[in-house]
Amino acid sequence: xxxxxxxxxxxxxxxxxxxxxxxxxxxxxxxxxxxxxxxxxxxxxxxxxxxxxxxxxxxxxxxxxxxxxxxxxxxxxxxxxxxxxxxxxxxxxxxxxxxxxxxxxxxxxxxxxxx
Amino acid sequence: xxxxxxxxxxxxxxxxxxxxxxxxxxxxxxxxxxxxxxxxxxxxxxxxxxxxxxxxxxxxxxxxxxxxxxxxxxxxxxxxxxxxxxxxxxxxxxxxxxxxxxxxxxxxxxxx
Numbered sequence: 769x770x771x772x773x774x775x776x777x778x779x780x781x782x783x784x785x786x787x788x789x790x791x792x793x794x795x796x797x798x799x800x801x802x803x804x805x806x807x808x809x810x811x812x813x814x815x816x817x818x819x820x821x822x823x824x825x826x827x828x829x830x831x832x833x834x835x836x837x838x839x840x841x842x843x844x845x846x847x848x849x850x851x852x853x854x855x856x857x858x859x860x861x862x863x864x865x866x867x868x869x870x871x872x873x874x875x876x877x878x879x880x881x882x883x
Numbered sequence: 884x885x886x887x888x889x890x891x892x893x894x895x896x897x898x899x900x901x902x903x904x905x906x907x908x909x910x911x912x913x914x915x916x917x918x919x920x921x922x923x924x925x926x927x928x929x930x931x932x933x934x935x936x937x938x939x940x941x942x943x944x945x946x947x948x949x950x951x952x953x954x955x956x957x958x959x960x961x962x963x964x965x966x967x968x969x970x971x972x973x974x975x976x977x978x979x980x981x982x983x984x985x986x987x988x989x990x991x992x993x994x995x
Contacts, residue, residue: 772925799981808891808987809987810971810985810986810987810988811926811971811985813982816981816982818981858925858926860926862981864981870914870975870981871914871916871928871931872926872928872983873928874918874925874926874927875925876923876924876925877924877925
């Protein structure tokens with residue numbers, strides 16, 4: 769089983785719909801992240817959470833919200849989807865050891881298309 | 884600037900060496916990472932280097948770090964068609980613990 773699991777893997781929906789993307793992890797990491805990837809733009813950080821009670825905005829949080837339901841679960845919501853939110857979305861996790869090696873571990877992504 | 888910079892495309896012939904370059908932004912960055920993304924998959928950690936090192940070798944991979952110029956490179960020896968992927972450079976900046984800042988990715992194409 770994957771350490772970082774994202775559901776669904778693919779989703780097609782219509783403008784104005786509410787969408788929730790889910791992420792769960794079995795790595796026991798405190799920190800979780802949501803990114804979006806657009807061709808030629810790399811990864812941009814949407815939101816991140818350093819523990820269950822901590823939520824922080826990233827570079828492009830407008831139009832998105834998150835919920836950290838438990839250490840292992842971090843969901844991303846689009847309250848009213850718009851076509852320019854069509855992208856590949858990644859969840860990632862990392863350990864919380866300050867100042868040391870903290871690589872991020874990624875899920876396989878959710879491909880979201882908004883018509 | 885604030886961005887981590889990478890060239891977008893690199894093409895090499897199978898068996899040759901590939902060198903992917905990256906310019907990062909923060910001279911106090913602690914760790915620098917290389918990730919690989921194959922089609923339809925997430926990012927896989929390939930290797931990393933700590934800022935007090937100049938070079939790190941791991942089998943076919945060699946990472947070189949020039950702190951003065953804030954330049955990082957990834958060399959892949961004896962490049963194979965299975966190395967075709969997008970390669971991302973990322974830095975852990977000293978002032979923002981826990982966050983990684985990614986370049987736009989370099990698409991490596993290996994021709995047989």
